[in-house]
Amino acid sequence: MPSLADFLVSHFPFQLPVHYTSYVPGKTPLSTTPPVMTTLISYLVVMFGIQAVMKNHKPQKLTTIFRAHNLILTSGSFILLALVVEEIFPIYWKNGLFHALCSEEAWTPRLEFYYMINYYFKYIELTDTVFLALQKKPLQSLLFHHPATALFCFSQLNGKNSMSWIVITVNLAVHVVLYYYSYATAGGARFWWKKYLIPMQIVQFIIDLFVAYFGTYSHYAFTYYQGILPSLGNCSVPESTAFIGCGLLTSYLGLVIYETYNPPAKKGNNSANGKANRNMHKNDLAGP
Numbered sequence: 001m002p003s004l005a006d007f008l009v010s011h012f013p014f015q016l017p018v019h020y021t022s023y024v025p026g027k028t029p030l031s032t033t034p035p036v037m038t039t040l041i042s043y044l045v046v047m048f049g050i051q052a053v054m055k056n057h058k059p060q061k062l063t064t065i066f067r068a069h070n071l072i073l074t075s076g077s078f079i080l081l082a083l084v085v086e087e088i089f090p091i092y093w094k095n096g097l098f099h100a101l102c103s104e105e106a107w108t109p110r111l112e113f114y115y116m117i118n119y120y121f122k123y124i125e126l127t128d129t130v131f132l133a134l135q136k137k138p139l140q141s142l143l144f145h146h147p148a149t150a151l152f153c154f155s156q157l158n159g160k161n162s163m164s165w166i167v168i169t170v171n172l173a174v175h176v177v178l179y180y181y182s183y184a185t186a187g188g189a190r191f192w193w194k195k196y197l198i199p200m201q202i203v204q205f206i207i208d209l210f211v212a213y214f215g216t217y218s219h220y221a222f223t224y225y226q227g228i229l230p231s232l233g234n235c236s237v238p239e240s241t242a243f244i245g246c247g248l249l250t251s252y253l254g255l256v257i258y259e260t261y262n263p264p265a266k267k268g269n270n271s272a273n274g275k276a277n278r279n280m281h282k283n284d285l286a287g288p
Contacts, residue, residue: 004079004086005110021113023157028116030123036154040147043126047143050133060134067186069127074179076121081172084114088165101211102218102235106162118168119153122146141255152248159241163215167208167249174204198260205253212249216242 019027030036087110092100100106129142156164177200181191214235219242221231237245 005083008083021116022109023112023116025158030119030154031157036151039123040150043147044143047129047133047139050130051139054133054136059136062131062134063186066131067183069131070179070183070186073121073125074176074183077172077175077179080114080117080121081169081176084111084165084169084172087111087114088169098232101163101166102215102233102237103162104236106165107160107236111165112157112160115153115157115164115168118172119150119157122150122153126150140259145252145255148248148251152245155241155244159238160236161215161238161241161245162236163211166211167245170204170207174200198256201256202253202260205249205256208249209246209253212242212246216246 018024020029022028023031025031030039087108088100088106091103091106091108095103095105126146129139129146132139132142156167178197181194181197184191215237216235217229218231218233218235219237219239221229222234225231
């Protein structure tokens, strides 16, 4: 039975250059610091500009394009999730979880290509906040979260972090749900499980943090403290990459927890409005 990856490759209309299927710093788009920082700083300038312009305008109704955006991202996230799982599961099944997390063999050419696609998804996801700004909804930590996530993926690609697949698969699974939720509710649908969206995101960050800190600990215990600290072996992750990952993932969890219990206030806020604001904030988190 052919794999999903083989099926997609066989039906792809043309062959991509090597630097589009393998991560080649300097040749692969957005693979060096200057263009990445230029892109993300430009994004922030544009976002603050949109917010300034929208102060004197009514919220825009962008239902059709907003739904199309979310449908593309939920579908793309699902396909990419299936491809990553298809590639990593045989490694896990044959050698166990620690090997799948920490061995250099867990960084395969196909996974690298999938990680590149996931990385470029993060730039597409920057438009989430464009929609929110045009609708005059609060952006809150999204102006930090979205660029930081692009930087996170950039750092992990450059460091060839073998543990990337677990963070990416959990994130893709969450995004399948969140982008579908945004797509459906923009069309008028309502779901009883809405209240579980924020806890789902918190669980995601806890899983990510556990894996990131486990891998970092394993590397340091094996490399610098053999015979002193227990470890299952070395984890294939550069130290700078590990620190960046742990720092950003910790900040994500902190921001989600903080904003869950500190929703944005509105003018004329009272206890009833406070409850409404908290519900609105949940919807914003559950969307982009």
